[in-house]
Amino acid sequence: MTPLDHPVIDADGHIIELIPAALPHLREALGSAHFERYRAALSPLSDRLGSGGDDRWATRAAQGGWWSSPLHNVRDLAASIAPRLLAERLPEVGIDYAVLYPTLGLATAAADDDDLRIGLCRGWNEFFAETYGPFADRMTTAGIIPMNTPDEAIAELEHCRSIGLKVVGIPHTVVRPLTSATPSPWRIPGQTHWCDYFGLDSAYDYDPVWTKFGQLGFAITVHVGIGAAPLGWYHWVSSFVANHVGSFAWACHPLCKALLLGGVTRRFPDAVIAFQECGVSWATTLLSDLVEHWEKRNADTLRSVFDPQLLDLAQLRRYVSDYAPELVARLDDVDGALLGAMLWGRKPDEIDEFAAMDVRSERDIIELAVPRMWFGCEADDRTVVAAFAEHNGLGRDLNVMLGSDISHFDTPDMDQVVPSARRLVEKGLLTDAQLRALLCENAARLFTHADRNFFAGTAVADYATGSRGVR
Structure with missing residues (x-):
């Protein structure tokens, strides 16, 4: 292949944390009593991976991920663990700069106990900043933001900025207990909790959180797994594949709806939101559905x-x-x-369900979403073509960006990330210009819109600053 004439920015890779190395930070953040409680309990991610037991067919405990760490290439595996080696490995495999999310730190923001959740997020973020900060020319790690309340989110956003983190990730939802057990045909029998998506019908006003994101220069990035699992999707006891396929897209779909119909992108026109590791085809369907519903139900x-x-x-x-x-x-x-025989139903207090969006046309709906939202796609994702106007029927290109998922099973070999993306051009699925948007321009615009100095001092500084701004 001929060399690319632009850098490659990976908006969503992963690291593998050595938990014992992070314990001093977790102990400091939690305090001795809470730290001992944390040590005595199974980590949230380990609980998911090993979910169930001998009675799992009776409980219908879903099959979690298994054999998910690529082990055949020891150098890549070591690079996932050792930041200095990763800083060496990234340019070798054609990635000039990478944003990295946790692996073993995932699910931290799902802890029910307030002290554990807040302390663990803080401790992990301290570990990320200290461990990966010296390699800021090639990479940055994403801090974990707990979202159970606006106050805890704001406090950790401020903490992340104070310790030098440039990217933060939020969970796709917070699971809350129902205050009434009254049966409803729209809930699973016996259901005791509901999912809050921070926008439409949320238990809290999250506008102060979105304000703080902007004030601190953070893009709002969403990564499924930081908090709750994709509840309601993992059904199968015997197959991780059946459970995993489509789960990230399904999890981000209601969040995207809640932010749009809740008017978040209307009230915060400068906010930029990235949905990581979920692809983009679901978003084109969602936006088309919203337009079609507005046509009939405005x-x-x-x-x-x-x-x-x-x-x-x-x-x-x-x-x-x-x-x-x-x-x-x-x-x-x-x-x-x-x-x-008429479908009367129960009329809500406000019949204009698009009121918070303040839309007057279908074009308004598209403009409240497309310029403000980004979508992380893996290198071999053929459905990335749905992002582009000639295929999606929306009249606009959606902002897609490379999320390599290095360190996880999706990417067995780091050196195949860029070639896999380039094969989309060879197969006639993408043009060279669309590949450039996927591999660097869109990610550069995302992060420089939030913070114009985001790439200062990095290997892509000169190129990335030329891609600034929201279209």
Whole structure:
């Protein structure tokens, strides 16, 4: 292959943490009593990977990931652990700069106990900053932000900035207990908790959190696994593949909806949001669905087409009587039967369900999403073509960026990341310009929009600063 004429920015790789090496930081952040409780319990990620037991068929405990660490290439494996080797390895495999998320630190933000959750996030972030900070020319690690309350999120955002972290990740949801056990057909029987997606119908006002992201120069990046597992998706006892396929996209879908319909991108037009490791095809479907729902369910159409006051019951009775007399003959109360056939439902207090978005056209919906949202795609993701206007029917290119997922099973060999992406051009799926957007320009715009100095002092500083801004 001919050399690329641009750098490669990996927006979502992973590290492998040596937990014993992080313990001093965790002990300091937790305090001795909470630290001992943490040590006595199984880590959240280990609990997921080893979920179930001898009775797992009775409990339907889903099969978690297994044999998920690539072991055949010891140098790559060591690079996942040792930052100095990773700084050497990245340019060897054609990656000029990488944003790295945790592995064993995942699920930290899902801890139910407030003291453990907040302390663990703080301790891990201290470890990331100290361990990877010396290699800032080639990489940065993402801090973990707990989101159970706005106050804890804001406090950890400020802490991450104070220790020099440039990227932070939030969970895709927070799981909260229901305050009423009243059965509902929309819940699983016996359900005791619900998922809060920080926007529409949230338990808290998260606007102060989004404000703080902007003030501190952080992009809002979302990585499934930082908090709760993709609840409601892992169904199969015997197959991790069945459980894993589609799970990250499914988890990000309701968050994206909640942020849009909750008006977050309307109130924070300068916010930039990245959904990591979930691909992009689901987002094109979501945006198309929102547009199509707005066409039928905007407030004006509801009033002119669906308002119950529009019903001419007498005329409806005449039509049905004339064309279906055999049905009418079976009815004791014709009008009652006709009214009972209508899908009235329970009207919400606000009939304009797009009110928080303040949209007047389908184009408004697209503009509230496309310029403000980014989507991390793995190098061999063929569905990345859905990001581009000629394929997605949205009239706009979506912001896709490379998320290599190095250190995880998705990427057995680090040196195959860039070649895998380039094969998308060879196969005629992407143009050279689209490949450039995927491999560097979109990631550069994401991070420099949040912080114009994000790439200062890095190996891609000269190139990346030329890609600044939101389209």
